[in-house]
Amino acid sequence: QVQLVQSGAEVKKPGASVKVSCKASGYTFTNYGISWVRQAPGQGLEWMGWISAYNGNTNYAQKFQGRVTMTTDTSTSTAYMELRSLTSEDTAVYYCARDRSNNDYWGQGTLVTVSS
Amino acid sequence: QSALTQPASVSGSPGQSITISCTGTSSDIGGYNFVSWYQQYPGEAPKLMISDVSNRPSGISNRFSGSKSGNTASLTISGLQAEDEADYYCSSYTSSDTQVFGGGTKLTVL
Numbered sequence: 001q002v003q004l005v006q007s008g009a010e011v012k013k014p015g016a017s018v019k020v021s022c023k024a025s026g027y028t029f030t031n032y033g034i035s036w037v038r039q040a041p042g043q044g045l046e047w048m049g050w051i052s053a054y055n056g057n058t059n060y061a062q063k064f065q066g067r068v069t070m071t072t073d074t075s076t077s078t079a080y081m082e083l084r085s086l087t088s089e090d091t092a093v094y095y096c097a098r099d100r101s102n103n104d105y106w107g108q109g110t111l112v113t114v115s116s
Numbered sequence: 117q118s119a120l121t122q123p124a125s126v127s128g129s130p131g132q133s134i135t136i137s138c139t140g141t142s143s144d145i146g147g148y149n150f151v152s153w154y155q156q157y158p159g160e161a162p163k164l165m166i167s168d169v170s171n172r173p174s175g176i177s178n179r180f181s182g183s184k185s186g187n188t189a190s191l192t193i194s195g196l197q198a199e200d201e202a203d204y205y206c207s208s209y210t211s212s213d214t215q216v217f218g219g220g221t222k223l224t225v226l
Contacts, residue, residue, distance in 0.1 A: 035215070037162075037217075044119070044205060044217060044218070044220040045154070045156075045162065045205050045217040045220070046217065047207070047214065047215040047217055049214075050215070059213055059214060061214055062212075062214075095161055095162070097162075100215075101152060101207065101209055101215055102150075102152050102164060102167035102168065103152070103162075103164060104164045104167075106161035106162060106163075107161065108161060109161055
């Protein structure tokens with residue numbers, strides 16, 4: 001069965017970076033892209049960007065341009081999302097999801113807390 | 117890219133039907149048939165309920181249906197059940213080759 005398993009919760013100080021992983025199983029990794037979506041406490045879903053697991057092409061939301069990098073490691077079927085220059089407004093649950101849209105499988109979420 | 121507009125909350129009694137609207141622009145909902153709907157329970161990941169405006173993924177009850185008219189998409193839930201109480205989000209592809217979500221709608225089953 002398809003599964004996306006994310007790395008564990010992180011606590012970071014303002015100005016630091018965080019790198020969240022998303023390990024896929026149960027399907028051919030390179031046949032689908034991975035989207036990243038975040039949700040601040042009590043807030044709605046926010047699309048951050050997408051990466052093609054086939055060729056590594058990326059497309060980031062304008063809000064995160066220059067501050068986010070999405071990568072994949074096809075040898076381990078793992079996607080990564082790195083967010084830099086963290087502020088308290090980046091405190092959120094970060095999700096990976098299969099495909100560019102119509103996201104049919106989601107990871108369990110990774111809580112990133114930014115606090116001094 | 118501004119978020120799509122959804123009502124903050126809707127409610128209905130068991131057995132009734134409710135509709136959640138999702139309004140965008142000609143650069144997103146109105147320009148493409150790539151609208152999705154997600155259901156989310158507190159503390160859980162979202163679940164895809166409708167894809168490409170009106171398609172139900174395997175395993176999704178036929179009580180859930182989607183449609184679109186102009187710049188507005190809609191999710192209708194018929195025969196409302198207590199288990200339908202959750203947050204619902206719409207999403208659309210955009211002309212910037214990105215995705216955008218709605219602000220979310222809290223459904224209360226009375």
